[in-house]
Amino acid sequence: MNEIVVKNLSKTFAQGEQNVEALKNINLIVETGDIYGIxxxxxxxxxxxxxxxNYLEKPTSxxxxxxxxxxxxxxxxxxxxERSQIAMIFQSFNLLMQKNVIDNICFPLRLQKVSKADARKRAKELLEVVGLSDKAKAYxxxxxxxxxxxxxxxxxxxxxPRILLCDEATSALDPQTTASILExxxxxxxxxxxxxxxxTHQMSVVSEICNKVAIIEKGQVVENGxxxxVFNHPKSSAARELILRGDDNKAGGTVETLNGERKIRIVFTENSSFxxxxxxxxxxxxxxVNILRADTRNVGGVAKGEMILGLPEDTELQENIIVYLKERGLEIEEVTGDV
Amino acid sequence: MFDSQVISMLLEGIRDTLYMTIVSTLVAYVLGLPLGICLKVTSKDGLKPNKAVYALLDFICNIVRSIPFLILLILLIPFTRLVVGKSYGSTATIVPLVVCAAPYIARMVESSLNEVDPGVIEAAKSMGASNWDIVTKVMLVEARTSLIIGATITTGNILGYSAMSGTVGGGGLGDIAVRYGYYRWQTDIMIITVILLIILFQIIQNVGMKIAGNLDKRK
Structure with missing residues (x-):
């Protein structure tokens, strides 16, 4: 079942004299039960x-x-x-600083006219769900x-709620805390x-919990699925950049661009990477062969890896190498221009 | 040192000063608080931006605040007579005090509400809160420390302004200080009234700050 359907959505902001197109003709379908990364x-x-x-921003069209x-x-x-059915969490948490934990959780319930006693009861259950029962009275x-x-x-x-929107919910947290929140x-x-x-802007978050992903660049969805x-066969340069770069540039170093050299991208799937x-x-x-970049990471619980090789000049040798690699169950893709 | 007549006069002065200060502050807040909320709500980044309304309120606040209190006191005499029936006495002083303080309070309230984290307001919106909910349950609650500090400062200012009421026979400690100290050269009585004013001011200041501190849960 489709939970969220976005059709031809555009959003333009007036910034002084000129208009800035923040979103251009976006189409997305999120199905019930998805964890959809953007x-x-x-x-x-x-x-x-x-x-x-949730229409906190009204689309221009x-x-x-x-x-x-x-x-x-x-x-x-x-x-x-409708908004009470579409919950949202934020990078900066946005809790009411003058209310204690339990009153913060009661807040949306009280907005929906739930009685104080019922709201407290529900809040206590929820504190148990998130593992903070001992902090009810803390600010x-x-x-x-x-x-x-x-x-x-x-x-x-x-x-x-039926839907939970997470806006950079883990971006302000350290890696361990991020992992526990994602769990x-x-x-x-x-x-x-x-x-x-x-x-999120963190690839690791997507690979950790999402089943679907949309990559957005300059207000447009450049790739989704x-x-x-998407991780195994990124088609767009934005996707490649995100996947190869990884987080915090830990994927490793700069890539030497050797003009004229034939480059191939190898994707390791299943157990081939071992x-x-x-x-x-x-x-x-x-x-x-020139290893221009190599990276392996955990995607959806399966070890995935990829590598970019610069091949020797001999074209016959090149073909032989590609055939050899394909025989071993690797996926090969030509890389053109900058990686 | 003083005879009982002077002492009872001073006690009466304290009573009148407190009466003017407290009633003026309360009435001024009845007008100034909604005005301040309107300023915030209609401002450019408010819940319901409205250029015309904001410009009008902004203009009124600035005009009134730029008139010196002493001039306002005299300018408003006909209006005061219309409202309370006479233009002298403590009750009559309340009218110009309120007119003077309300726009000042509106500005204080506006700036206190500006301190509320826009993210928290956005979160409330995402939960389906109406603008009324956001003002009453988020903005006023989150800004309460700042609002109370503002109220403390305002009350202190009104206490000071109430002393000027002596010029229109308003009563209170300021009136006594002017009459005895200035017109009759009885410096001792003037000094006593000034000390009493300082004590009153300190009490208001300390109580206000204490309440504000106790209600602040941000630390």
């Missing part, structure tokens, strides 16, 4: 896009359908009711970043069946 560099428009999903409701056709009051200022995000998640779950999100998705949208497909294929190949052909 990834892009900062300024790509992903935060604006996610705010169109195009439609957003949540279930069978077209958000653009709802009255102000109906929209507010946000006394909590760590990870704890604050847990409170924000509990608050987001209060009204039993919590995955749990919520599995146990409660909530569809989750994850906005199953995480495995075989010393490249080494065997070098031994067999008695020729050197």
């Amino acid at each position: 990834i892009g560099m900062s300024g790509a428009g992903k935060s604006t896009l996610v705010r169109c999903f 195009g439609e957003v359908l949540i279930g069978d409701k077209n958000l653009g056709e709802l009255s102000e009051k109906e929209l507010r009711e 946000p200022a006394q909590l760590s970043g990870g704890q604050k995000q847990r409170v924000a998640i509990a608050r987001a779950l209060a009204n039993n 919590l999100l995955r749990d919520i998705n599995k146990k409660l069946g909530i569809t989750i949208i994850v906005i 199953l995480v495995e497909d 075989e010393p294929v490249i080494a065997n190949m070098v031994l067999k052909f008695q020729t050197a």
Whole structure:
């Protein structure tokens, strides 16, 4: 079932005299139960896009359908009711600093006119879900970043939403805390069946929990689909950049661009990455290949790797190498221009 | 040192000063708080931006604040007479005090509300909060420390301004200080009234700051 359908969505901001096109003709379908990653560099428009999903930003043109409701056709009051079904968490947590943890979680319930006693009861259950039962009376200022995000998640779950939007929810957290928050999100998705949208600039977040991904660049979706497909065969330069660069440039060094050299990209799938294929190949052909970049990472629980090789000049040798690699179950792709 | 007549006069002065200060502050807040909220809500980044309304309120606030209180006191005499029936006495002083303080309060409230994290307001919106909910349950609650500090400063200012009411026979400690100290050269009485004013000011300041500090959960 389709949970969120975005049709031909565009958003233009007036910035002084000129108009800035933040989003251009976006089409997306998110299905029920998806953990859908939307990834892009900062300024790509992903935060604006996610705010169109609950109409915090009204699109300039195009439609957003949540279930069978077209958000653009709802009255102000109906929209507010619909929003209680679309929860959101933020990079900066955005908790009420003057209210304690339990009152923060009660807040959305009280907005929906739930009685104080019922709201407290529900809040206590939620605190258990996020593992913070002992912090009910604490104020946000006394909590760590990870704890604050847990409170924000509990608050987001209060009204039993169908959709949870996460806007850079882990970007302010350290790697360990990020991992625990992602695990919590995955749990919520599995146990409660909530569809989750994850906005991030971190590839690791997408590979950790998402089943689908859309790559957004300069306000446009340049590529989308199953995480495995996009990661194994990135078609757009933005996707390659994100996947190869990885996070914090740890994927390794600069790439030497050797003009005229024939380059191929090898994708390791399943168990092939544990075989010393490249080494065997070098031994067999008695020729050197230039390893321009290599990277392996964990994608959806399966070890994935890829490598960019610069081939020797001899064209016959090149063909032999490609055939050899293909025989060993590797996926080969020509790389042109800069990688 | 003083006879009972002077002491009872001073006590009466304290009573009148407190009466003017407290009633003026309360009435001024009844007007200034909604005005300040309107300023914030209609401002460019507010919940319901409205250039015309904001410009009008902004203009009124600036005009009134730029008139010196002493001039305002005299300018408003006909209006004061219309409202309370006479133009002298403590109650009559409340009218110009309120007119003077309300726009000042509106500005203080506006700047306090500006301190509320826009992210928290956005979060409330994402939960389906109406603008009314956001003002009453988010903005005023999150800004409460700053609002109370503002109220403390305002009350102190009104206490000071109330002393000028002596010029229109307004009563209170300031009136006594002017009458005895300035017109009759009785410096001792003037000094006593000034000390009393300082003590009152300190009490207001300390109580206000204490409340603000106790209500602040951000640290």
